[in-house]
Amino acid sequence: MGDTPESIKQFDELSRVIARTIEEHLARSKGTTGLPRDLRNPVLRVDAFLEDQGSDQEQEHTPSRPLRLASSKVNLIEILGTGRPHDPIQQEKHDKLPAVSSDESEPRSPRRRGTGKLRVSNRPLIEEDVSEHQRQIATDTRSFPKRRKITTEKFVFRPSTLDKLIIGIWEQIHGTLDLNPQIISEQYQITLSASSNVAVGDGSTAVEVRGADTLSQNDAFHQMNTLCRKVTQASKVFRSIEIVVQAKWVELFEEKVQASVIAMPKVSKTKHHKKAFVEACQDFGWSEKELRNKMAIWRGYKEVKDAAGWSALVFAGMGIYRFCKYRVEFTNEAMKRLQTLRTRLEVAADTLHPNWRQLLSIVGESSQLKYPGHQHDWVVSEDGAPPVPLRSTYISQGTYFEFEQLEESIIDERAWRGEDPRWVPQNNAMTHADNAYVCAVCGQIQSDDAELNSCNCFPNLFGHVKRRPPPVQIYRTTNGQNNGVVALAPFERGAGIGEYVGLITKGVRHVDVMDSSTATANYQIWQGRQGNFTRFINHSCKGNAQFTQFTWLDTQHVVLVSKGIGAGVEISVDYGDRYWAGLEKSCLCGESCCRYRRDNR
Ligand SMILES: C[S@@+](CC[C@H](N)C(=O)[O-])C[C@H]1O[C@@H](n2cnc3c(N)ncnc32)[C@H](O)[C@@H]1O
Numbered sequence: 001m002g003d004t005p006e007s008i009k010q011f012d013e014l015s016r017v018i019a020r021t022i023e024e025h026l027a028r029s030k031g032t033t034g035l036p037r038d039l040r041n042p043v044l045r046v047d048a049f050l051e052d053q054g055s056d057q058e059q060e061h062t063p064s065r066p067l068r069l070a071s072s073k074v075n076l077i078e079i080l081g082t083g084r085p086h087d088p089i090q091q092e093k094h095d096k097l098p099a100v101s102s103d104e105s106e107p108r109s110p111r112r113r114g115t116g117k118l119r120v121s122n123r124p125l126i127e128e129d130v131s132e133h134q135r136q137i138a139t140d141t142r143s144f145p146k147r148r149k150i151t152t153e154k155f156v157f158r159p160s161t162l163d164k165l166i167i168g169i170w171e172q173i174h175g176t177l178d179l180n181p182q183i184i185s186e187q188y189q190i191t192l193s194a195s196s197n198v199a200v201g202d203g204s205t206a207v208e209v210r211g212a213d214t215l216s217q218n219d220a221f222h223q224m225n226t227l228c229r230k231v232t233q234a235s236k237v238f239r240s241i242e243i244v245v246q247a248k249w250v251e252l253f254e255e256k257v258q259a260s261v262i263a264m265p266k267v268s269k270t271k272h273h274k275k276a277f278v279e280a281c282q283d284f285g286w287s288e289k290e291l292r293n294k295m296a297i298w299r300g301y302k303e304v305k306d307a308a309g310w311s312a313l314v315f316a317g318m319g320i321y322r323f324c325k326y327r328v329e330f331t332n333e334a335m336k337r338l339q340t341l342r343t344r345l346e347v348a349a350d351t352l353h354p355n356w357r358q359l360l361s362i363v364g365e366s367s368q369l370k371y372p373g374h375q376h377d378w379v380v381s382e383d384g385a386p387p388v389p390l391r392s393t394y395i396s397q398g399t400y401f402e403f404e405q406l407e408e409s410i411i412d413e414r415a416w417r418g419e420d421p422r423w424v425p426q427n428n429a430m431t432h433a434d435n436a437y438v439c440a441v442c443g444q445i446q447s448d449d450a451e452l453n454s455c456n457c458f459p460n461l462f463g464h465v466k467r468r469p470p471p472v473q474i475y476r477t478t479n480g481q482n483n484g485v486v487a488l489a490p491f492e493r494g495a496g497i498g499e500y501v502g503l504i505t506k507g508v509r510h511v512d513v514m515d516s517s518t519a520t521a522n523y524q525i526w527q528g529r530q531g532n533f534t535r536f537i538n539h540s541c542k543g544n545a546q547f548t549q550f551t552w553l554d555t556q557h558v559v560l561v562s563k564g565i566g567a568g569v570e571i572s573v574d575y576g577d578r579y580w581a582g583l584e585k586s587c588l589c590g591e592s593c594c595r596y597r598r599d600n601r
Contacts, residue, residue, distance in 0.1 A: 142545040178233050247304075421522075487569055542589070
């Protein structure tokens, strides 16, 4: 069933009929509905969806996206006459949001002020056009996918040795590796005393780890944590240096042999090779067998470096040793694949670890960054073409493009005057013994304090953990959709990939915008000028991710949740019928179930 303007009109009519019926019913049962008294502004939301449940025989039926038939909100205050304060939001018609107003005399709903964490923007709001709505992305009303490891579907990535190596590099780049060279100097400051105590640092900054006899067990544990973190970080840095130096040694060895061949062409290359080899054995103090075995692996490091660049070596971790020792995949094809990753790895390394190139100065390479700034300010290509600045990819469309990368959403002051419309007061929060917030999804207590928190819904996005950059890049699509977002490592089904952040506003029309609402407010998240990578996620009629509402503590968020995504696959969501309604564009998702392709098939 197409969502044409005519069918929307019919649904609106249906919506009004349902709302009227419920209103009449509630008016008749006035005073007997048993509404909780602490609902200050009660509204009854009525949504009707049409959905294909599949047949009983199907083992694992993925229901089709439900088609919204009707939606309406009924203001219970007016019907039940409870004497509760009036909220103007309740008067907003279902799909006709009011124009943004800065009139201070407008009556306001009792909402929380924006929290200190949120930045309030003074940017002028984009001009509103009150004609028909379109381009409004909605969150998926179904519950988000349950966690599950990726199994055997067509898009699943089957790791092989090269795949493991590449994923290992992406994970290290997006992980905790701290390549600050200071860590090495800290390593030198670690001294082991004659007793079992360990001292770290010089006199002024020394951290001493004593046995449990002199320190409380807790203090000793925390100090040992610090020591262990420093030593582990330092050894990772040393490991990276080791591989870089060994690859460089092979490079110099080969150059030396080549130079000897040119200087004495009459002597065979094998003899020149042998001479340089023996010389090296003497310097190392190793037997020929020892050096030959090591050299075989080091040669692998150099080949990986020649193909994928220094960043591949620095961030490869332990995986590269196994890859080079067994040489199962040292094929031309594998090396070509690494070549196409070279600049993409450099973008991630330069933007996420601006100090990493300093390690290269040890082998005489430049430490100048090539790709400064934010990782998503660069658009990469899958064919290995040089990355280009994000802005340049919109010039050909004749549009001026400016985009500020945000960590968190900001509130549009003109629309909300510093209040946060995403506020979701929890009834049980005040009654719970510890004033704790209870997760609406898992029923566990939510807290930013690690010791109190038991909610594990999106542990990488909310709570005490520092959000890490998701392993994704903005890339140039090849099917005419301009940019898109590609997953660099796999995302398990049910994993939160990131939050949809932007300007929290209202009244935006005719540009891409996320529509969202709590029980008391309709709001929009607009990513036209500010946001994060989720701004570049394309639509697919068979999306491998979805946008889902999730309340953390007392604030609603929109989270991008994986349905199971393999490494190297474009991340896509189903924007929904409302986005495409009345839009001239044709869908390019290429799926056989495509609902919005306009040309004749
Ligand atoms: C939220 S943006 C996604 C990022 C966009 N591709 C870009 O380069 O800025 C949505 C726009 O991307 C394009 N787009 C996304 N998915 C599409 C699809 N399946 N078919 C055609 N165009 C699509 C349309 O131009 C749409 O208005």
